[in-house]
Amino acid sequence: MISVPDVPAGRYFSVQLCDGNTYNVGYIGSRATGQGAGSWAIVGPGWQGATPPGIKGVIRSTTQFCMAIFRTQLFGPADMPNVVAVQRGYKVEPLSAFLKQPAPPAAPEIRWPRATADLVKHHFFDFLAFALLFNAPQPNEAAIRARLAQIGIDGRGTPLTQSFFERMELLGAAFEGERKVEAAVARAGVSMNGWRVSDLPGSPEGYNGDWLLRAVAAKAGIYGNTTEEATYPFTKADATGAPLDGSKGRYTITFPPGGLPPVNAFWSVTMYHAGNQLLVQNPIDRYLINTPMLSGMTKNPDGGLTIHVQKDDPGGARTANWLPAPDGPIYLVMRLYWPKTEQPALLPIGKGQWQPPGIVKVGS
Numbered sequence: 001m002i003s004v005p006d007v008p009a010g011r012y013f014s015v016q017l018c019d020g021n022t023y024n025v026g027y028i029g030s031r032a033t034g035q036g037a038g039s040w041a042i043v044g045p046g047w048q049g050a051t052p053p054g055i056k057g058v059i060r061s062t063t064q065f066c067m068a069i070f071r072t073q074l075f076g077p078a079d080m081p082n083v084v085a086v087q088r089g090y091k092v093e094p095l096s097a098f099l100k101q102p103a104p105p106a107a108p109e110i111r112w113p114r115a116t117a118d119l120v121k122h123h124f125f126d127f128l129a130f131a132l133l134f135n136a137p138q139p140n141e142a143a144i145r146a147r148l149a150q151i152g153i154d155g156r157g158t159p160l161t162q163s164f165f166e167r168m169e170l171l172g173a174a175f176e177g178e179r180k181v182e183a184a185v186a187r188a189g190v191s192m193n194g195w196r197v198s199d200l201p202g203s204p205e206g207y208n209g210d211w212l213l214r215a216v217a218a219k220a221g222i223y224g225n226t227t228e229e230a231t232y233p234f235t236k237a238d239a240t241g242a243p244l245d246g247s248k249g250r251y252t253i254t255f256p257p258g259g260l261p262p263v264n265a266f267w268s269v270t271m272y273h274a275g276n277q278l279l280v281q282n283p284i285d286r287y288l289i290n291t292p293m294l295s296g297m298t299k300n301p302d303g304g305l306t307i308h309v310q311k312d313d314p315g316g317a318r319t320a321n322w323l324p325a326p327d328g329p330i331y332l333v334m335r336l337y338w339p340k341t342e343q344p345a346l347l348p349i350g351k352g353q354w355q356p357p358g359i360v361k362v363g364s
Contacts, residue, residue, distance in 0.1 A: 001052070001098040002068060003039040004028055005089025011035075012073040012265035012337060013086065016225060017042060020063030020135055022218045024202035024226045029071075030265065031229060031338045033057075041095065042066055045136040052099060062204055064134040068092065069223065071337075073266060076292045124174045125153060133157040140209040181215045188216050190350040193358030194241060195233040195334070199349045202226025221333075231346055233334040236274050239358025244274070244332070246325035250310035250363040257303035262345050262354050265337035266291040269307065274329035282324035283313070289323050297321050309359065332359070 007013050007030070014029030027033070028040055038056040043049075044064050051058060070090055074083050096103045113130055120127050128148075132155040137145050145155065151170065152161060162170065189198030200217050201207050203226065207214045217224060221232060237243055238251060253269065261267035268290035273280050279287045289297075289307050298317045300306055308314045309332075311325045334356055339346050344353035 001039055001041055001055070001091075001093050001095055002028065003089075003091040003093075004037060005086065006037045007035045007072075007086055007089075009035055011075075011082075011086070012071075014071045014225075014229060015090075016069040016071070016223075016229070017059050017061070017066055018069065018223050019061040019066045020131065021138075021204070022214065022222060023062055023204045023207070024229075025061050025066065025204070026057075026059030027226075027229060028059075037089075039098070042068070049095075052095060062138060063136070067223070074292070122171065125151070125170055129153045129155075130157055138204065144211070181212070181219050184212055184216045185220045188220065192233065192355040194237045194239045195235045195356045195358075197231065197233045197346070197349050197356070199227050200224055200232075202229075227339075227347070227349065229338065231336045231339045231349070233336075233346075233356045234332065235359065236329065236331050237359075238361050240361075242361070244309075244325075244330035244359065245328065246309075246311040246330055247327045248364060249361045250308070250314075251325075251330075251359050252362050253307040253309060253359050254300070254357055255305045256357070259354070259357070260294075260305065261334065261336050261356070262340040263291075263336050263338055264340055267337065268335045269323065270333050270335065271309070271323050271325060272331040272333065273326040274331035277331055280324060280326045284319075284322070284324065286322070286324055289321075 002015060004013070004015065012030045013035075014027060014031065016024060017026045017028075019025050026040075026042075028038075033056065039054065041052055041055055041058045043058055043060050044066075045060065045062055047060070070087070072083050072086050074080065094103065113127065115127065129152070132148075132153065135155075137155065148154070151166075189196040198217075198220070201213070206226070220234075224230075224232060235244070244251065255261075268288045270288040271280050272278060294305070297305065297320050306321060308318050308322050309325050309330070310322070311327050313319055314322055336346060341347050346352045346354050346356075
């Protein structure tokens with residue numbers, strides 16, 4: 001049971017429910033359910049109990065494990081106590097506690113396999129066999145589950161018994177599959193002024209058995225929001241298609257007057273190192289430019305806004321608009337929370353009137 005408090009109007013919040021299939025199976029929050037207080041039941045694929053009294057809805061996971069991601073909008077450092085007050089109103093509890101009843105018997109203990117990045121990479125199918133213990137087959141998975149059963153992955157968690165040569169074939173297939181996913185990520189979405197913008201369906205119905213699209217979403221941004229909740233333009237190139245590199249160039253992103261990202265909540269532009277997709281250490285501890293920072297930024301004479309993307313401080317009034325870059329390849333992600341649908345808007349992707357401005361190289 002997940003309960004949320006009354007959240008003051010104008011403060012965006014959301015609870016994203018993402019299950020073991022990386023499906024976004026439901027949302028609670030400003031866009032999906034409004035600002036009012038309420039409780040929701042989060043249930044597994046086989047749950048058949050009576051709907052608890054006094055709740056606003058039931059959200060069903062397709063797997064026995066489901067993750068909740070809570071987001072609460074912060075307007076600035078001084079606003080933190082208000083955010084904490086909202087967070088104190090979030091509550092997660094078992095159904096028995098919600099109903100003030102005795103707890104049922106505990107579920108059997110799970111013997112988790114040891115997992116590291118290297119083990120998962122080289123023994124992928126062993127981990128898949130374990131994971132399927134908690135992932136009931138979906139109606140549209142019949143064909144692919146039958147094929148997996150032919151190589152010993154039958155959803156019962158039994159150890160694989162392939163020969164050495166069969167395992168080498170499977171390992172080669174896994175690496176080939178990853179290559180296909182990476183190639184699909186590179187061409188995913190719609191190109192807009194050097195940015196790539198993808199439509200993430202999120203729900204099981206939205207993906208409708210498109211396994212490659214689901215893999216692309218997990219590879220490029222696992223646990224990403226459904227498009228209607230948040231949209232993520234991303235780029236590693238400038239407006240001409242040349243790779244962004246903080247060791248070789250200085251860049252600008254200019255929003256024209258009235259041309260800031262059209263959102264109902266807030267937007268941000270976050271800097272990453274393209275080599276590892278991690279945040280970039282910098283002398284001013286600034287990793288993004290976002291809506292709450294606008295009041296402290298320098299506007300252009302025409303009322304527009306220019307962000308300076310470079311590894312060194314541009315100095316003077318431009319420092320307020322500086323997004324520190326790595327001394328190497330750059331990866332930028334724009335996040336638009338609760339994107340507007342009335343034009344000019346980014347949605348529907350590829351047809352909306354607003355597009356992210358291209359990144360311009362201004363010096364080396």
